[in-house]
Amino acid sequence: MTPEANEPKSRYLQYLEIVTGPLEDKRRYRQYKARIKQLPENYRTAADALERYLMLLGPADGAGAMAMYEDLxxxxxxxVADGTPVRDIFGADPVEFVEAFVANYPVGQWRAKERNRFTSAIDRAAGEDPARREGTV
Incomplete structure (x- = not known):
């Protein structure tokens, strides 16, 4: 049902993507889930936990999120191939690991917008010019 790369999308697929998001991202997500399913149980458990954390708190959305999950x-x-134990992947503090991991990916549009809105509100509340912080004045 998906068109080839050079083929224009049908009007139906265009409307469907407006509602559901890009179909390519959905295909990539299914491939990612299939890869995770092939992992040994303890690695799969850790990957599922990390995915849940990223879904709730991760910085990316859309294609940025898919790049992050594929790298995961x-x-x-x-x-698994190297025989690295799960604890050695994450270290003593799994949150520190995930923060370092997500720092390699662009901030999602909605999250960046909300961070900027929050920071600007605090600057205004403190009587500061938000534009000064950004170096635009």
Whole structure:
């Protein structure tokens, strides 16, 4: 039902993507989930927990999120191949690991917008010019 790369999308697919988001991202997500499903149980449990955390608190959306999840699958697949224990992947503080992991990916549009809105509100409340912080004045 998806068109080839050079083929224009039908009007139906265009409307469907407006409602559901890009179909390519959905295909990539299904491939990611299939990769995670192939991991040994303890790695799969850790990957599922990390995915849940990223879904709730991750900085990316859309294609940015998919790049992050694909890299996550690759990290776990390589760790399995190398025999790296789960604890060695995450270290003593899993939150510190995930913060370092997500720092490599662009901030999602909605999250960046809300961070900027929040920061600007605090600047205004403190009697400061939000534009000064950004170096635009």
């Amino acid at each position: 699958a690759e990290l776990f697949e390589q760790s």
